[in-house]
Amino acid sequence: ARNNIAPAAIVFCEAEEILTLGAIIAAKIFDSPVAILRLPVKIYEELSNANTAKIKNKTLEFSNKSIPLSKPNIDTIKQRDSDRSMIAGDKGLAVKIAMEVICTMAAVQDAHELIDVSRAHIDGCILAHDANLNFAEKMHDMGAKTCIPTTINAISVDRENWQSQGLVPEFGLKASRLADAYVKMGAHPTFTCAPYLLDDAPVIDETIGWSESNAVIFANSVLGSRTQKHPDYFDLFIAITGRAPKTGVYLSENRSPVCELRVKVPEFFDDAFWPMLGWLAGAKSPIGIPILTGLENVSPTQDDLKALCAAFGTTSGAPMLHVRGHTPEGFNEIPENTKLEEITKIDFINLWQKFNSDEVHVDLVAIGSPHASMSECSAFADLLEGKYCFDKTKTILTVGRNTLAELFSTGIADRLKKSGVQVIPDICWCSITEPIFPKNASVLMTNSGKYAHYGKGLSGREVRFGSLENCAKAAMSGQAPRDLPIWLSPN
Template identity: 50%
Template structure:
C-alpha cells in the first residue's frame, strides 16, 4: 500500500464515498444546485457531476463568497459531499463546514493534501476517511489534525470568547478564531465596517443561521451594509413571488436589519456615497465587491465567506491574513494583455474573465491596459468577471490601480492574453440563439452612469413586446435615476428598474417564465446565468442589449476589434 505525506484535517471527521475529482476550481454558489448537489456551472469541465455523498476533490474553490451558504444548506439537508479534499488553502467551503459543526453539530470533513497525495487520491474510485487515515485503492494517506497554533488575542477578544459581550459575540469569535487558525493568521485585526453577503437566500440554512445569531443577541459593532437580497423587499408579493420563497427570503433580510445592518441591498457597495478609502481595513464579503475594494479603492479586506461576514460585523474583528497583509497583495503573476485597437466596453469583462482563469488563486498584475483609460464601470465589470473565475482577492492594473507600481514579485511568472484568446472568450460566452426574450442589466448592480447610457442607447425607442428588459440597481442609484428622469426614460422604452435583487439572486416569476435566451452585458452573469436560470445566456455590449430590447434579436457576431 502506497503511503504519502500526512494530510491535514482542517475540519475533522469520518466519511466514505466515491471519489469525484474536479479538474478545476468550482464556485459552490452558482456552480452547484443546493437542492440536489449537482454541478450546474455549464462552463465547468465536470458540469452535471453529482457531488452529494462523494469525496469531492478540487485544488481550491473559486468565485462567489456565497459558496459557504450552499455548503451549509447541503449539509443540513443531507445532500452534502461526504468530504471535501483540497490541495491548496481554501476558505469559502471550509467556513460552511465550520459553521455546520460549530452551530449545528453536523460534520463535513475538510482535508488538505500534498500535491502527490492529492494526485494519487484523484485516481481512486472510492475512498474512506477515518480519524487517522484516508484509505483508497491501495493508497493510505495519514491524517492529522491541523496544528493547534496559538492565536494572539486582545483582552477584548478574550472577553468576547468568554461570553462577556453576549452569546452571539462569543459564537462569532469562536468561528473567527477557527478560521484564523486554519489560515495561519498572525492574529486578528480591527475593521471599520462590514458588508454582508449572507443575506442572499440560498435555502433554509441561511435563515436558520441568521435567526440563530439574532436569537443569541447578535448586534453589529461596526457600520454594516447589506448585499442584494433575493426579493424586492417592498414589492415581491405584487410580483407574484410564491410565499414559500418570498417569505423566508424577506425574513432573512429582516433578521439582518434587526441585528443593526443597514438595508442598502446592493452587491456594489463601492457605489455608495461613503465608499471605503485607501488603506482602510474593512470586512467585506461578495466577491466582486472585495476585488473592487482591494484593487481599485486600495482598501484592505480578505475575501470573507458568507457567515464569516456577520461574525466580523458582530465583533469588529477579522483574521489578520490574506489581502490585509502587504506581502499577500503582491502580484505573483504578470499578465500582458494585447488590448485591441478600437475595443469597446465589452473588452473589460472579457479581460477580467480570462485573467481570472489564468491567475486562479494568485494576485496578478495586468499590463497593457492603461492606454484604454478604463473608467469606474469598466473596472467594475472587469473585477466582477475576474472574481467569477479566480479565487484571488484582488488584481493590479499597471498605470491604472493605486498599488500597481512595484506590485510584481521579482521573478513572477508571465502570461499573455492574446487577441485570439479574447475572441475565444467572446465565443464561449455567446453560445445561444439569436432570438432573445430577456435583456439583463445590472450584475453587479448598475451604476447611475450605466443607466443613463442605456437610456441614451435606447433613444426613446419602444421595447419589442416579445422581450422583457430589466435593470437591477441599488436603492441609491434608483433614487438618482428617479431624480434625473433616467428611470422615466427607461420606462418609456419599456425597461423596468428593480431594487434589492440582482441577477445572481433573481428567481421566477420576476425572471420571466417564458424566457429561453438572455442577453447581458455582464461577464459574471454570462458565466453563472445558464446554471442559475436554465436559459441560454449570451454576452454583448450595452448597445447590443439596447438593440435586442427593440428588435428581439441579438445577431451572433464577432466584434470587428476581435477579428
C-alpha cells in the first residue's frame, strides 16, 4: 500500500486475519488504505464472474448489483472503562491506535470482549522487509511503551558483533535499528525464538500474548499457558495495552482436540523421531488441534517436545497439540466421535526421504532452529568428544543470549570453540544471511524438523536431516549417512 502498488480491494469469503490486520495498520498508521471485503459465499462467487466492480459510497457495485458494505462495529465489544479511556486517547496516540485495532480485530474474530494478558512476545523484529522497520520506528515515534513484560524474538543480526562478521553495513544498521526500536519501547533484549527457555517461563493457565509459531505452540501445549497465535505487529499492540481479543484458545472450549493421531512408535528410535512426528502430526491435522496417543510409555525430554512443537508449526495452522501422558491437557477425555488416524513407520520413512537429499557431503551443520537449549549444546559438545570439526564443514549453533551466558559460565562454550563450533546469539536459522551463512556451502545438515522443512527455500541449498548424534558425526567427518537410521530400517 505504501508503494502504491496495492490492489484496490482484497476480497474474501471466509474469516481472514493477516491481510486484514495489515490493511487496518496501513490505513490507521500510514494513511494508505486498502479495502478488505468479506462477502457471503454466494455473493463472492457472483463477484468472481463479473468483469468489473467498484466500491462507491460504502457500496460494492457489479453486474447491476449493489451490495451495502459496513465496517466491523467495535461498539459490540464489551469494554472496560480503561479500554474506553485508551480509545479516547487518554494514554497517547500509540495506545489509542493499538486499542482501536485490537477492538476492530476482536470484531473481525467474532469476539465479544477482551482479556488481560500478563506478558507479550514480539515476532516482527526480523528485517524481512523495510515495512517491519517503518512500523516499529513509527510506533516508537508516536510514544509507544510496553505496559507488560515483553520479550523479543530472534533478530536478523548478532546485535553486538555483526560489524565484525562481514555483513553489508546498510543491512546491519537497519536490522539493528529495528531491534533497538522495540527495546526503546520497553521490550527486553532477549532476541530469542525460544522464550520458554528463559528463567521466567509462563505457567499453566497463564494468559499471555505471544507470537512466533513454535513459541505459541510450546506455550499452549507443553506449558499449559494460553495464547492465540498472534500475527506480527498485533503483538506490539497487545504489549502496549495488556489486552487481547478473548477468542480462540484463550477459551477452554476451543482447546479440545478435533482428531486423535495414534502413533505406532518404532523400536530403538532416536531424537530425530520427535521433529519428524511433529511434522507428520501437522500434515495430518493442518487446521485443527490433534491429540497424539500411543506415546504413553516413552519419556520425551523438554528438547524433544520443543522439536515436536516447532515442526508441527510448519505443517499445521493450529496453535497447539496434546500428547497423551505428557502435556497438561493431554490427560483430558477425548471427545466422542473424534476422528482417528494413525502415524506409522512408513510415514516416517517417507518423510525421511522427503527431508533428505541424495547428497552425502555436508558443508554446513546447522543447529538451533528454534534456538538451542543448554542441554542440546551440552549434548552436542559431548558428542564431539573434544574432536575438531572437519575443516571443510562449518558448524554453527544459534542460541539465545541467556543460553550463551550460561554456556560461558559452565565452560561449554570453550569446549565447543575448541572443537571448531561457532556459537552465535540473537539470530536464528530462519533469519540468518550470508556471509554468516557460508557462501560456498551447497549442502547443510540439521536436526531441526522446522529447518529441514524451510531450509532449502530459505537458503537455496540442499538439505540433510538427522539426529543430533548424526549431525555431530557430519561435523567431524563432513559426511552424512547414506542409509536410513536403524530405527527406520526394514525389519
